[in-house]
Amino acid sequence: MTGVQLLPVTGMPEVRSGDVLAALVAAAAGDEPGLRDGDVVVVTQKVVSKAEGRMVPADPASVRHLVEAEAVRVLRRRGELLITETRHGFVCANAGVDSSNVDRGHAALLPVDPDRSARRIRDGLRARAGVEVGVIVSDTFGRAWRRGVTDVAIGCAGVAAVVDLRGTTDASGRRLEVTEVAVADELAAAAELVMGKASSVPVAIVRGVDRSWLRESSVRAEIVRPAGEDLFR
Amino acid sequence: MTGVQLLPVTGMPEVRSGDVLAALVAAAAGDEPGLRDGDVVVVTQKVVSKAEGRMVPADPASVRHLVEAEAVRVLRRRGELLITETRHGFVCANAGVDSSNVDRGHAALLPVDPDRSARRIRDGLRARAGVEVGVIVSDTFGRAWRRGVTDVAIGCAGVAAVVDLRGTTDASGRRLEVTEVAVADELAAAAELVMGKASSVPVAIVRGVDRSWLRESSVRAEIVRPAGEDLFR
Numbered sequence: 001m002t003g004v005q006l007l008p009v010t011g012m013p014e015v016r017s018g019d020v021l022a023a024l025v026a027a028a029a030g031d032e033p034g035l036r037d038g039d040v041v042v043v044t045q046k047v048v049s050k051a052e053g054r055m056v057p058a059d060p061a062s063v064r065h066l067v068e069a070e071a072v073r074v075l076r077r078r079g080e081l082l083i084t085e086t087r088h089g090f091v092c093a094n095a096g097v098d099s100s101n102v103d104r105g106h107a108a109l110l111p112v113d114p115d116r117s118a119r120r121i122r123d124g125l126r127a128r129a130g131v132e133v134g135v136i137v138s139d140t141f142g143r144a145w146r147r148g149v150t151d152v153a154i155g156c157a158g159v160a161a162v163v164d165l166r167g168t169t170d171a172s173g174r175r176l177e178v179t180e181v182a183v184a185d186e187l188a189a190a191a192e193l194v195m196g197k198a199s200s201v202p203v204a205i206v207r208g209v210d211r212s213w214l215r216e217s218s219v220r221a222e223i224v225r226p227a228g229e230d231l232f233r
Numbered sequence: 234m235t236g237v238q239l240l241p242v243t244g245m246p247e248v249r250s251g252d253v254l255a256a257l258v259a260a261a262a263g264d265e266p267g268l269r270d271g272d273v274v275v276v277t278q279k280v281v282s283k284a285e286g287r288m289v290p291a292d293p294a295s296v297r298h299l300v301e302a303e304a305v306r307v308l309r310r311r312g313e314l315l316i317t318e319t320r321h322g323f324v325c326a327n328a329g330v331d332s333s334n335v336d337r338g339h340a341a342l343l344p345v346d347p348d349r350s351a352r353r354i355r356d357g358l359r360a361r362a363g364v365e366v367g368v369i370v371s372d373t374f375g376r377a378w379r380r381g382v383t384d385v386a387i388g389c390a391g392v393a394a395v396v397d398l399r400g401t402t403d404a405s406g407r408r409l410e411v412t413e414v415a416v417a418d419e420l421a422a423a424a425e426l427v428m429g430k431a432s433s434v435p436v437a438i439v440r441g442v443d444r445s446w447l448r449e450s451s452v453r454a455e456i457v458r459p460a461g462e463d464l465f466r
C-alpha cells in the first residue's frame with residue numbers, strides 16, 4: 001500500500017525580514033518529520049513575504065491604495081472586495097494584499113517572484129540539509145463559481161506545476177481527454193489540511209509523491225493562464 | 234506529530250449499473266488500508282455515474298447534443314469546448330459529460346444528485362462495515378485563470394464542505410479575514426494525488442482529518458455559489 005503523508009512542521013518561530021527560511025524550516029522539521037529526498041515542502045506565502053521584507057505599514061484606509069498599487073487590472077468590484085490581476089498574472093482578491101496573521105498596522109504583499117522564492121528555499125535545503133526536495137509556495141485564493149477558499153501554488157521549484165498526461169491511455173486503452181493536472185495546486189490544497197488557518201503552522205511536508213513529478217518547473221510558466229487564452233478575463 | 238494519510242484503495246472491480254458501491258468499496262479496502270471511524274472516503278464521479286446507470290450511448294457527434302441537454306446555461310464557447318452551468322449549479326466544461334475511462338461508444342453523465350450519492354455510500358458503509366466515515370464524490374474540473382485541472386467535491390456526506398472560521402482569531406489575536414475554507418475541495422484534490430488519471434484508482438481514503446469536520450453537510454448548500462452572489466456568471 002503506497003500512500004502519501006501530509007506532515008505539519010510545527011515549531012516554526014515567528015519569521016522576520018531577512019530570515020533564511022531554509023534554515024528555519026530545516027531546524028523546525030528536525031528529526032520528526034525530518035526532510036527526506038523526494039519530499040515536497042509547502043510553505044505559506046505569509047512567511048515567505050515576511051522573510052522577504054514584503055510587510056508594509058498599513059491601516060484600513062491605506063490598504064485600498066496598496067491593493068490598487070499592486071494590481072495591474074481590476075476585473076470586478078463589490079464593496080470592499082476587488083477581484084484583481086496581479087503583476088504575476090494571478091487573479092485573486094485584493095491583489096493578494098493580506099492583513100491577517102501579520103503584525104497590527106501592517107499588511108503583507110505577495111512575494112515579487114514566488115517561483116524564485118521557492119527556488120531559494122529548495123537550494124537552501126539542499127545546501128543545509130543535503131536533501132533534494134520540491135518546494136511550493138502556497139496562498140489562499142477564492143474561486144469563481146464556488147464558495148470557500150482553497151490553498152493553491154503561487155510558486156514552485158523542483159516539483160511539477162502541471163503534469164501532462166497527454167498521449168497516455170486510460171484503463172480501457174482510450175486516449176485521455178483530460179490531460180493536464182495542476183498537481184502543484186493539489187499539493188498546496190492537501191498541505192492546507194494539516195496547517196489550518198488559525199493554528200500557525202506555515203509549513204507542511206508532503207511525503208510519498210510520484211517521483212516523476214520532481215522536476216524543474218514554474219507556476220508562472222505552467223499554471224498562470226495567459227490573458228489571451230482565458231475565457232474569463 | 235499528527236499527520237494526514239492519503240491511501241489509495243486499489244483492487245476496485247469494474248463498476249456496472251446497479252452495483253452497490255459501498256459493498257465494493259468495503260471489499261476493496263479490506264484489511265489494508267481498511268476503513269476506520271473518522272476516515273473520509275473519496276469516490277470519483279466516474280464510478281458513481283456507472284453504478285447509478287448514468288452511462289449513455291454516445292459518439293463524437295452526439296456528445297454535443299448530450300452536453301446541451303445537460304447544461305442549463307452556456308457561459309462561454311470556444312470550438313468544441315463549452316463552459317456550462319449544470320442543473321446542480323456547477324460551472325464546468327461540457328456539463329460534466331465525459332467519455333474518457335468509460336466503455337467505447339458511451340459517455341458518463343454526472344450523478345443526478347451527488348450529495349445524495351455520497352449519503353448513500355456513507356449509509357452503506359455504516360451498515361456494512363460498521364464505520365462512521367465521511368464520503369466525498371469528486372470530479373475533475375478546470376478553473377478560470379489557471380491552467381490545469383484539479384479534483385473538486387461535487388457531493389459530500391458526513392464531512393464538512395466548508396469550514397467556517399469566522400470569529401476565530403489568528404495567532405496574534407486579530408480576527409481572521411479569510412474565513413471559509415472549502416475543505417471538501419481540498420480533500421478531493423488531496424485524494425487525487427494517489428489516484429492518478431490513468432491508473433484506475435477510483436477510491437482513496439483520507440485518514441486523520443480534524444474530527445470537527447465530520448458533520449452533516451452538502452456541496453450544493455455550502456459550495457455551489459448562487460448566481461446572484463457570483464461575479465463571474
